[in-house]
Amino acid sequence: MIIVMTRYAQDEQIQAVVDKIRAAGLSEHVSRGTERTIIGAVGDERVFSPDAFALLPGVERAMRVVREYRIVSREVHPADSVVQVRGLSIGGPAIHVIAGPAAVETPEQMALSAQMVRQHGGKLLRGGAFKPRTSPYAFQGVGVEGLEILQQEARRQGLPMVSELLDVRLLDTFLEYDVDVIEIGARNMQNVGLLKEVGRINKPVILKRGPSSSLSEWLMAAEYIAAGGNHNIIFCERGVRSFETSYRNMLDLSAIAVMKRETHLPVIVDPSHAAGKAWMVPALAKAALAAGADGLMLDIHPDPANAWCDGEQALNPGEFALLMQQLSALATTLGRSLA
Template sequence: AYLQNAARPRQLPIVTELMDVRMLEVFLEYDVDVIQIGARNMQNFDLLKEVGKVNKPVILKRGLSATLSEWLMAAEYIAAGGNHNIIFCERGIRTFETAYRNVLDITAIPALKRETHLPVIVDPSHAGGKAWMVPSLALAAVAAGADGLLVEMHPNPCEAWCDADQALTPQELTTLMSSLRGVAAAVGRTL
């Protein structure tokens, strides 16, 4: 209800993460526009089968250590139910590196685009885990052919209840959008 009250007067779509199959009916009741399946649920096959039965776009985030083949096969569980409106979201994978949260696998973008016609978006916020990394990762993703970005923004990141370290301020997001337009134009794309 909170999301509806905030989004509908501004004609914004609602994208929210489904973590438990028992909540699917609530998502449908409140007419969520896009269902997100988080990285930790990428291989929750019962959940994937159920969202495969609904007529809603599904963002499928890559699991923390999932190969591209495993990620594609997870999407097959959704598609097998009849829902082919799947969006892949690269959000970084876990490696031995500890200087940042995850390694953003830029290579996954062209590799997935070669294997499937489905859109590929990138979450640079969760990949680096720090706001100062988000612009560089976002620019690289657009240059590599990403179809979209999930970027966290908060009016005052220090007061954010979660993911405060990776949230951009409104001004930082505005600056990033300007830079993204330049990179997109340089590689023959538009935003």
């Protein structure tokens, strides 16, 4: 912890800071500058919060020196971690594409979707059985039956399955249907109860970034999961809220560069939810790979114009096929491969 005193801080105010540091079992280092006195707390600064100092008279501000996240931090664990999903190694040299419709609708729709994914080189099948919607009057997903349909078509094509868990009370159902990767959506990134529960299981978790989460908050949300014992975490960037209205969210590819430096865990990108429009997805998908993403999560649909949900952002079979070819060439150029 570094504590910066105000310009006119008095000796007894400096002493009060020192006393507080010592009371917590740390030692201090006082540097009297020409305009400011700066005090460093030497020892494990996590025992107190900067707030505890900021309130003391004569203190201008207090800031941590050490990152608050530990298990997910690359500083502590320099080598890349790989998350295993039914024989797939996510976070290794191969880039993985997770694809499927935003919502499971019918067995036929999922059968066609699963075939699309498999045929064109996707490695995991996604489908939402429970949908987080802004409006209570919008389609909320087909429910448990959707998990059953998803499981059946995923197994038929030999693809691991991915689905979003909205409610902690449904975790047992997800385990029962043996969902291979549990997705925590953007709106739930700081749903602490949910994070703690998925921290207790040993299924891989995709943790989407909240709509306006800082990277540090995102890493801390992952730390909640990791602290429970589950280190199989995949980060997924999906765009953040912005003032621009020509797309749904602003895809933050700078975040990929930072996250790959800050954490040893895999980082993937969902360009579909960022764009909100299918015509924008190929450009963003390619950019995401070039920025260093370990995988992509893509909205596809056998017939987007008749999708029950988010059809505007789903790639149709032809668009998906073409994009997968381009991604494959791109992966090679980047020294990786499309798994």
